[in-house]
Amino acid sequence: MRRWFGKSLKRKLSLLLLVAIVLPLLLTGMVSYQIASAITGDKAKQSGMNTLRQIAGKLEFIVQDVENMSIFLIGQRDIQAYLDSEQDDAVRYTMNVGFLTNLAFSKKYISNINITLASGRPPLNTTTVLRSGLPDVLKQHEQEYRGSIKWWSPVYENRTTEGVKTVFSLVRPVRNYNNFAELGTLSVSIDEEEIARYLAESGWEESGFVLLLDQNNHVLTSVDPKWLNRPVTDMIPNMPSMGEESGVLNEGEGKEQRTILYYTLPDRGWKLVGVIPTQIYKKQNSYVLMVTAVAVGLELLIASALVVYFVQWVTRPLTRLTQNMKDMNPDEPIPTFELRSTDEVGLLVRSYNKFSDRIQRLKEQVQRNEAMKKEADILALQAQINPHFLYNTLSSIHWTALMNKDPETAEMVGALSDFLRFSLNKGEEFCPVQQEVTHAQNYAYIQAIRFEGQFQIEFFIDPALLPLPMLKLLLQPLIENSLIHGIQKKAEPGSIYVHGELIGTQMRLIVEDTGLGMEPAKLSEIRRQLFAAGEGEPVQPSISYGLRNVHQRLLLHYGPDAGLVIESEPGKGTKVSFTIPVLETDGQ
The missing domain is CATH 3.30.450.20 (PAS domain)
Incomplete structure (x- = not known):
């Protein structure tokens, strides 16, 4: 009997569907009878109690x-x-x-x-x-x-x-x-x-x-x-x-x-x-049992007829496909099969004809995306070479500066220590906006001491943004890019402005400078290379590493709508912005 069923998908499907239908119907009938009996008794008691009231x-x-x-x-x-x-x-x-x-x-x-x-x-x-x-x-x-x-x-x-x-x-x-x-x-x-x-x-x-x-x-x-x-x-x-x-x-x-x-x-x-x-009410239960049994019996007959019909109808294309594949030579390429059906069976055959190429392309794409993500994350966390050594050394320099009554050096070393500690951050990728802004401020403080009088920086952040989570190490590379490529190449001092605003369920962050700006051709080239970097293609060294790294990490973590937007005018400055969705927790 088992072999007889094993040789036919139609028989197995028929048996399984009948079992899947019969058992629930029987259970439903039994449960319905029990519930109806309980309800009949409860109604009789409830009706009697209402009469007494x-x-x-x-x-x-x-x-x-x-x-x-x-x-x-x-x-x-x-x-x-x-x-x-x-x-x-x-x-x-x-x-x-x-x-x-x-x-x-x-x-x-x-x-x-x-x-x-x-x-x-x-x-x-x-x-x-x-x-x-x-x-x-x-x-x-x-x-x-x-x-x-x-x-x-x-x-x-x-x-x-x-x-x-x-x-x-x-x-x-x-x-x-x-x-x-x-x-x-x-x-x-x-x-x-x-x-x-x-x-x-x-x-x-x-x-x-x-x-x-x-x-x-x-x-x-x-x-x-x-x-x-x-x-x-x-x-x-x-x-x-x-x-x-x-x-x-x-x-x-x-x-x-x-x-x-x-x-x-x-x-x-x-x-x-x-x-x-x-x-009195148990007699009513007998009537309920009879009605339930008749209803379940009719449902079983109808279900059995429908199962036989639908299984025959569904398996007919598969039967023809099986007959065509019987005489197929294993040493020859897998032939394609033409099937006019547009249902799942037809989709199965067409998908079978294309699955090899599709799997290969998906495999390559997954490998490329994983490699890009690992590369971006490794580059973003490359400062984690020897964190304890760096912390201990910076702490010693900090205390030495304080003992020598050099508060400016102590503050600069303290800011650098906080900067590195946040950069490492135990390998975590997300942080509150408040920490990201503090990290950027520490960087700006260190650079302001190095390049005294060459620039000033101001932060305008919506207080509602401060507790919200975001991908870390996004603002500092943009500020560094403005300082190196915009402000330092200008003869007179410049300004950098960092804005943050909450727009519905998204946050928008902007780094704007009053540096040299860019010519339209150079701006177009940078935009093109950023697009190519987002697609995983190699880019020229002319594009800033900071811009490329931030852009790739935004795309990988937030999707294709979260990349950098660059605007610039020669002699007036450059504005770099990005918009990302508001996440509920730091771990998202």
Whole structure:
């Protein structure tokens, strides 16, 4: 089998492409299924949690409304007057009962409003209660009730003329707002059936259920009345701990596994608990798996057909080329092959016909460029013959001059030492503009002492340029060229000006003198020789070594747009400039 594949590029390409397509498709299908399954579960949980938050919002509104109503009622003037009165007042009694009845009737979730009097007089009721379970609840939870200014009771029953009502109530004492004496007890009862209707109409999964638990994790409201007032563990035996404000828990195993979502109502400790059978969203995963498998299968069939077709189409020119090369004589020159194709195969054949000559020319060009760069760098750093000896000797001369009280000689030797130290600079090619300018100033200082009164030099450098990196040893050769070929050949003293400016992302440096200048013919010849030097051609000795060296190094390090630009007028002077890009670091 391996030999059968090895004899045909077409078979190998087909196999490799099929493997390269099939494996990613299978992996993509598996990952897509896993992601879709996770997303389905997360969406079900997120949707359930959003539903719990919506229910909690309604319950919070109801609870807050009841608490606000209770504060309003215990401070209502007519109710306070009736409770504080020592005599029965039928008119005021009837007026207060009517007020409370209207208030309770306007809110569907209120089952009854009751105010019992500490004096034992008839209580105020919005509903005729034949028997209330509240007294028993208050007696059972007396410590909790007495210890708070408002207390929510567990579920209990009120037997009224309309039948049995299951309620839970907000209970709080009513006090005189002048002397805070206890006048009675206010209880606002919420109809549990109405709250259960909210839970049933919340859009929860039909096979699941929602519970409202009190602060003791007993069922306060449920769609099934049999669960009321029972601990939640009776409905969910293996109920995990609900330690956070909200969260998602898992209970049970296998097909019996259920997802439990809970959300805590702020300030009361009540919890909304929603239960969803895990199988509900796992059934959706089966559908996702089927869709993924069908999609991957179709993609595999289409990909296989396309691979066979495209491999046949691509390898057809190579097959013909192979047949032509079978009978080729190795002792004869490699023949050229004509191919009309303009794609990569055609380019390959045409490139094969030309590659020998091309490689040779590229080799020669690379060798020439490397030789030019090495020559320029060696010439620029030729002063590194014996740096330690030079430094020690110059240091000795410097101290000897100071001991002999000859500060001018000491300063000149110090400048020379700094000049040489920068020139060597541990072999580094780049330096900040500030060091390059200082190096040029040291050179100018030494020459000013040698040729006292023959020239003056001024530097005008944009401060923004000073920290930027540049190729070193560029300014000093240009200043030396101006001094030797321009100023010293002139009878009267001259001036040299060094400018530096930042232009966008480039820096421009200029060395300008007031020397003899050059005739147009000589200027043209120098420009021509600089161009020839940039191309690697030999130049005549008439061109300054400094100009040639700087020009070549600029071209090699910064490219063809960075060479020297020379301008000159006879009798007026010469200006040499170059423009280089701003580099980010010294090492570039």
